[in-house]
Structures are given as C-alpha cells and as structure tokens.
Amino acid sequence: MKVLMFGWEFPPHISGGLGTACYGLIQGMNVHKQEVIFVVPKLYGDEEPVADFVNASGVTIDYREKRFKKLWKNLTYLEVNSFLVPYLGPKAFKKFTDYAIHDRTDVDESIFSTKYQFSGKYGKNLMEEVSRYALVGAQIARDRGDFDIIHAHDWLAYPAGIAAKEISGKPLVVHVHATEYDRSGESVNFPVFEIERAGMHAADHVVAVSQLTKNICVRKYGIPPEKVTVLHNAVLDASIITSSYQKKVPEKIVTFLGRITYQKGPEYFVEAAKKVIERDPNVRFVMAGSGDLLNKMVDRVAELRMGTKFHFTGFLKGDDVDHMYAISDVYVMPSVSEPFGIAPLEAVRHNTPVIISKQSGVAEVLNNAIKIDFWDIDAMADAIFGLLHYQSIARMFTELGADELKKLKWEHVAAKLVTVYEKILAPRA
Amino acid sequence: MRTVCFYFQVHQPYRLKPYRFFDIGEDHYYWNDYLNRNVIQKVAQKCYLPMNSLLLELIQRYDGRFKVAFSISGTFLDQMEAYAPDVLESFQRLVATGHVELLNETYSHSLAALKSKDEFFSLVHTHQKRIKELFNGYSPKVFRNTELIYSDEIGAMVAELGYQGMLTEGAKHILGWKSPNYVYSNALNPNLKVLLKNFRLSDDIAFRFGDKTWGDFPLTTDKFVNWLNALPKEEPVVNLFMDYETFGEHQWAETGIFDFIRHLPEAIFSQSNFSFSTPSEVLAALSPVSHIHVPTPISWADEERDLTAWLGNDMQDEAFDCLYELEKKIRKIKDPELLRDWGYLQTSDHFYYICTKFFSDGSVHEYFSPYDTPYDAFINYMNVLSDFILRVEAVSKK
Numbered sequence A: 001m002k003v004l005m006f007g008w009e010f011p012p013h014i015s016g017g018l019g020t021a022c023y024g025l026i027q028g029m030n031v032h033k034q035e036v037i038f039v040v041p042k043l044y045g046d047e048e049p050v051a052d053f054v055n056a057s058g059v060t061i062d063y064r065e066k067r068f069k070k071l072w073k074n075l076t077y078l079e080v081n082s083f084l085v086p087y088l089g090p091k092a093f094k095k096f097t098d099y100a101i102h103d104r105t106d107v108d109e110s111i112f113s114t115k116y117q118f119s120g121k122y123g124k125n126l127m128e129e130v131s132r133y134a135l136v137g138a139q140i141a142r143d144r145g146d147f148d149i150i151h152a153h154d155w156l157a158y159p160a161g162i163a164a165k166e167i168s169g170k171p172l173v174v175h176v177h178a179t180e181y182d183r184s185g186e187s188v189n190f191p192v193f194e195i196e197r198a199g200m201h202a203a204d205h206v207v208a209v210s211q212l213t214k215n216i217c218v219r220k221y222g223i224p225p226e227k228v229t230v231l232h233n234a235v236l237d238a239s240i241i242t243s244s245y246q247k248k249v250p251e252k253i254v255t256f257l258g259r260i261t262y263q264k265g266p267e268y269f270v271e272a273a274k275k276v277i278e279r280d281p282n283v284r285f286v287m288a289g290s291g292d293l294l295n296k297m298v299d300r301v302a303e304l305r306m307g308t309k310f311h312f313t314g315f316l317k318g319d320d321v322d323h324m325y326a327i328s329d330v331y332v333m334p335s336v337s338e339p340f341g342i343a344p345l346e347a348v349r350h351n352t353p354v355i356i357s358k359q360s361g362v363a364e365v366l367n368n369a370i371k372i373d374f375w376d377i378d379a380m381a382d383a384i385f386g387l388l389h390y391q392s393i394a395r396m397f398t399e400l401g402a403d404e405l406k407k408l409k410w411e412h413v414a415a416k417l418v419t420v421y422e423k424i425l426a427p428r429a
Numbered sequence B: 001m002r003t004v005c006f007y008f009q010v011h012q013p014y015r016l017k018p019y020r021f022f023d024i025g026e027d028h029y030y031w032n033d034y035l036n037r038n039v040i041q042k043v044a045q046k047c048y049l050p051m052n053s054l055l056l057e058l059i060q061r062y063d064g065r066f067k068v069a070f071s072i073s074g075t076f077l078d079q080m081e082a083y084a085p086d087v088l089e090s091f092q093r094l095v096a097t098g099h100v101e102l103l104n105e106t107y108s109h110s111l112a113a114l115k116s117k118d119e120f121f122s123l124v125h126t127h128q129k130r131i132k133e134l135f136n137g138y139s140p141k142v143f144r145n146t147e148l149i150y151s152d153e154i155g156a157m158v159a160e161l162g163y164q165g166m167l168t169e170g171a172k173h174i175l176g177w178k179s180p181n182y183v184y185s186n187a188l189n190p191n192l193k194v195l196l197k198n199f200r201l202s203d204d205i206a207f208r209f210g211d212k213t214w215g216d217f218p219l220t221t222d223k224f225v226n227w228l229n230a231l232p233k234e235e236p237v238v239n240l241f242m243d244y245e246t247f248g249e250h251q252w253a254e255t256g257i258f259d260f261i262r263h264l265p266e267a268i269f270s271q272s273n274f275s276f277s278t279p280s281e282v283l284a285a286l287s288p289v290s291h292i293h294v295p296t297p298i299s300w301a302d303e304e305r306d307l308t309a310w311l312g313n314d315m316q317d318e319a320f321d322c323l324y325e326l327e328k329k330i331r332k333i334k335d336p337e338l339l340r341d342w343g344y345l346q347t348s349d350h351f352y353y354i355c356t357k358f359f360s361d362g363s364v365h366e367y368f369s370p371y372d373t374p375y376d377a378f379i380n381y382m383n384v385l386s387d388f389i390l391r392v393e394a395v396s397k398k
Helices: A018-031 A066-079 A090-103 A126-143 A154-168 A180-184 A190-202 A211-221 A266-279 A294-303 A319-327 A343-349 A377-389 A391-407 A410-428 B033-061 B074-083 B085-096 B117-134 B152-160 B199-206 B221-230 B257-271 B279-285 B314-324 B327-331 B336-345 B348-352 B374-397
Strands: A002-006 A035-040 A052-055 A149-153 A172-176 A205-208 A228-230 A252-257 A283-288 A310-314 A330-333 A354-357 A370-372 B003-010 B068-072 B100-103 B142-144 B165-169 B183-186 B193-197 B237-243 B275-277 B290-292
Touching (some): A002 A018, A002 A154, A018 A149, A035 A126, A066 A126, A066 A154, A126 A154, A149 A154, A149 A410, A154 A172, A172 A190, A172 A410, A180 A190, A205 A211, A205 A410, A211 A228, A252 A319, A266 A377, A294 A310, A294 B314, A294 B374, A310 B374, A330 A343, A330 A377, A343 A354, A343 A391, A354 A377, A377 A391, B033 B085, B033 B257, B074 B085, B074 B336, B117 B152, B142 B279, B152 B183, B165 B237, B165 B279, B193 B237, B199 B221, B199 B237, B221 B257, B257 B275, B275 B279, B314 B348, B327 B374, B336 B374
Parallel strands (some): A035 A052, A172 A205, A205 A228, A252 A330, A283 A310, A330 A354, B003 B068, B003 B237, B068 B100, B142 B165, B165 B193, B183 B290
Antiparallel strands (some): B183 B193
C-alpha cells in the first residue's frame, strides 16, 4: 500500500510533538513495508530518509488547471482576514492580531507566483501558508497517481488532504493530534474550528490519538463514533535513561515541564506546590518552559511567598531537558486538555514517577502513574506528598512503568493503522 | 549667608550574572564580573574621570571657594578598587584638597533602614571603616541614606549613630507650604539636622538639562543664576542633590553639561551673593527653623517620592522579606565571603529591577536594567537567593 501523507513539520526541525509523532508513525509503517510519500511545507535536507519526501516549497502549481479554480475560491475565503496562530493564549493572540491588522501589508502578494516559499513555522502568515499548502496538495495529487490513500496530520494539513481527495478521488484519513478545544478551551478560534470540522467531515475515516480526543471529535465536531478510531501514540525509544547528572540541592524536586499555557494547567501546579510546601519545606518545585502564562505564574509564586522554593528555568533544550528529568523526584503534568502528552513517558524513561491529569490521553495507556483531575489541587498535593515520602509507590511506578513503556511501540500503532486503511479500501476493491 | 550645597551620589551595584536553577547548590559565585567591570570602566571614561578632573580644576581655580560633597557607596568603592584604580586615585586627590566633603551611607547601598536597626548600624560602621581606610582617616559628619530614604524613625537612628545631620528629599507632600531652602530638624530627635533637596533646581540639571522639549531648554549658567536670585531673599540654602552620573552619563558631554558646571561658579560669584558650602558647613552655619514631620518613609525616586520603586509589588516584597529572614543566622557567621554576598545582595538596585510600575504588557521600560523584564529579574534574584540560603544554612548547622 502507498500512502500520501501531509504533515507540517518533521524532525529535526520541530517545534511541537506533531513532527515527532509523524516520524514515529513512518518508522512503524516501514516495519510493515508500507510506502509513505510524506509532504512537508519546507524540507531542510537533513531529515532522515525514512519516507519519499516531497518539499511543498519546490512544487510548481499549474494555475491553468480548471479544477484548481474552484478549490482556490474556497481557500481564499479561508485566508482573508483570518489572523490565526495556534498555541497562543487569548492575550497573546490579541496582541498578535493587533499587530497583524496594523502591520500586515503583504496579503495575497504571492497569488500569482507558481511556487510558494513556505516557512513551515507557526508564524503570522499561517493561514496563507495553510491555503497554499492545499494547492500544493492538489498539484501533487494530480501529478502522482501512484498512491492508494491520503492521510493528513492535524488541521494545518487538512485542507491539503481535502484538496488531494477532490482531485484524485482517493480516500482520506485525517489524524487528530489535537483540536482547537484542547488549545483554547471553550474560546475557540472559529476559522480553525471550521477547518478541523471540514477535515473530519470530508474524511473517510478519522484517527484520534486518544479516547479523550475521540470524544471531542464526536461531541464537538459531530462525527459519528464509528467513523473514529483511537490510535494512541507510542515512543520511539523505550529504553531507560540513566543519567550521571547529579542534583545539587538537598531537597526533593517536583517538576512541571512544558509550555506554560492554558492547555497545560500550570496554575494548578503552582497552587498544589503551595499546599505541599506548607506541609514539607524540604521540597523544591520547578516550572520549566515558557509561554504566555509565565509572568502570571511568577507573580502568583511571589504572592504566595514561595520564591525561594519554586523556580523557573525558562525554555529548556538539549541536555538541559534530560538533566531536568534526571534530577526530578516527581513529574507532574496537570494538563487541562491533553490529546495525548508524550512528556510523562519521557519522565518514565528517566525513572521519575509521574502524576498526570485524567484529562490527558496518555492516562489511557500509562497505568503506573497517579491520575488526578487537573482542577483537584488537593489531590495533586496529596499525590506529590505521597510520591515524595512513601518510597514504595515511587519504586513500583518506576519498575512497572518501564515495562509499560516497552509495549508502546510505533510498529503496533502502524499495524492498527494499516487495518484501518484496509477497511476503508475494502469496499472499493 | 546664602549658599549652594552640591551633593553627588556615586554608586554602582554588583549586578548578578544570569544564574540558572541548575546552578543552585553548586555555583556560589553570583556576580557578573564582565558586565560590572564594563559599566565601571565605561562610566569612568564618560563621567568619573572627566568630572573629577573638572572639579579639581575648579577647586584650585577658586582656591576652595567652590566645593562639593560626595557619598560613595561601598559597592562602588569595592568595584573602583578592582576595576578602576585611577578613578579611586582621582577621588582621593579631590578629598585631599580639603574642599570636598564625604558623607556616610550604608556600605552596600542597602534598604536595611526599613527593616533592621542592627543591620543598618552594622552597614554604616562598615562604610565608616572603608572610608577611613581609603581616604586617609577621613571621618564623615553627615549621613545620607540609600536613595535619600528618610523618615522620623530613620532620622532618630542616624542621630543615635552620632551624626549632626542627614540629607533627604524635599518632597512636596511632606513640605506642604514650607520651603526646602532652610535647615530643619528631626521630629523625634531635634539634635539631628535635616537638609532637603531642592528638587526643582536639582532636577533642572539632573533630568532636564539636555531635554530639547523642555520649555527652558537650553539651560545656561545665566538663566540658572537668575533662578537662584529669584528665590525669596530670606531662604539661606539651596541643596542641589543628584547622581554623579548626571555628568557625562545621564547627560552626555554633547549636551554641554561639563561646560555648564565649568562656568557655574564664575556666574554665581559674579552675578549673585551666593557662595558654595558643603553639608557640614551649612549645618554649622544655620539653625533649624522647625521640625520636619515624616511619619512614613520618603525617597528621591519618581514622582511619588516614596518606596514603590523598590518595594510594594509581591515579587519585591517576597525577595526583600526572604533576604532579611536570614539576618539572625548571618549574625553568627564569620565567613567573609558569605558576609560579602549578604551585603551585596541587599543593594537596592536588585529590587529596583523588579519594579513593575513602568512595565506594562511586554513593553520594555526605559530604565537601565540588565534584565528584559522585572519577572526575569525576580527569577534570577530568587535563584541566587536560594543558593545563598543553602550556604547560610550549611554554615549555621556546623
């Protein structure tokens, strides 16, 4: 079978978990000898050659093609005046749109060029890039007839998937790694929601990274449950990491590591920290990462008078991330809505016991973890205290967690995906 | 007698280096040597050296009729010794003329007067010792507290230390209808005389001199002397208090600030009956006209002339309280490095960097700070403080 896949980023040039998940999935597909044509807005040339890569920036679009005109009409409708950036809180978004409304002068400049230079980032021309990407999708679908099925990852690639389906008539699978409801809570950006809804409805089948995400697809986007299959993410490498990096402080360390945004629930971590410190002063809390809620968190920590016990590291990269996991005694992911959430699995690899919110997809696959409601700061504080003081649970978690991790393989995910493909293609054969 | 009293504040903090969470418990050196040395050497070229040589020239030309006072913080003395010994020598030469008065302050330019009498006294004693060492046994008679922070109680403490007088801001809200151009006395201990900054005339030089949008731009010596002459005849003293960095650093040489000072004595001597005096000469010559009541502390900062540049927001208050919680343990410690850091961590600038008054929604405030935002400043300070607390506790347990 040959799959035409549309992604948005690919390792090593990634800014979120999407690229890593695509990489893992392709690795898994390769184990099962499935061919993948993988399209990204921009190729850097240093990607590992695991798939037949197509660089969207290098595709020449033939605007004389009549069928494209109708597509283009729909796409410009999408693009005009929708100032969109994912992963921004309401405040940052407001700032961004103010900037874009007053400073953006480049609207539609590149309509008549036949190649489009994608940034492949999540920048201010995101919507423009998304619609151009769809045209590229159409062009590739026309040029290459050698694929059986189309697979689009997340909303940025849905329009490309839809366009490819319209041109080729091949079935479309959309893969939901996250939804607008996860990123923005109830205050969704409507144009993004619209694209997500259109993608899920146009698809022949929807793949969701967790039951939690499937429920959102069903309840918020009106997709029939039988049209959605849950395929949990896996880990690329399940080996245990033993670090020689030593912690320099005598206290135990409890860590939050991730973007400091609404979706990740940082404020609940801060409140729980206060409750723990009141009971046990020999603990340090670390909030690693950056995001639009960082300053608010700093203010709150000062207000609670725990600045010498609660630390901020800013954005961590490279070895620092490993070091942070290595010196943590407990890892907490209090996400308000997390479609999957790979970070707790990284913590498990470092033998660090984890506390995760029930509102995360990873809670569906990781049994050896304490699961709490993100809003339940008392339960979170109890769990932190328990893991710090009752060594047996922590020991059990690290031993059993390592075994669980070994079962989470991308080749299993790929195998399930292949059966999904087969089911879709069966009636056509 | 009508006289002008110049006092210049000379201070630089020991700025912290970027100190990460990962450094806590391991790296016990907190200071950004590179930045601190650069600042001292840069300002030395622009301000300290040229201005010191100009003042020496004026003192010699007018044979001591022109005179000024300095308060030099301990953190500045230490950095000058380490990074700019030529600047130290030039200050020593000025003091040796006998026409330059030195004031005492807290050694580390600290806000301790607001928190702890013991710590305040201890820092003043350290400063006395250092001034004595570096300036040939010099012993100041007049006191100035960090950022001119003053209240009735702080004044009473300063009196207890044996000073004749103290400098502070002529803040509108404490003066009301009264004029800053008299000598006042402390409300709790009348033995302590208080000199008040004439903030209008001081700030005309310190803040507005080079401002082209100012209605009175350009400020000439003639204009300035006219303003002095226009003051009510019975007002005896005009206190011109400002940062020394006004000359060449806040107001660049291109504004003509050095020429203004070069010609000011001549203009004053020839066109007015004003003389120049140092603070202790003013105190010796004039009796207080009344008490000045300052129940809550004032300072020379911002329009409010209060403490909100350093204390008041949650981050500042937390940093400040956490630091002084250590005081009891510090008293029992002899380790010179720990004591040095304890002093340097008290410097008011650290708390100033955490001020959010001028900071709204990501816009970088114009004030000089080594940090992008007050939040960064707070995080960095608290990381350092966390390590410092660990060291203090380790030593205390022994």
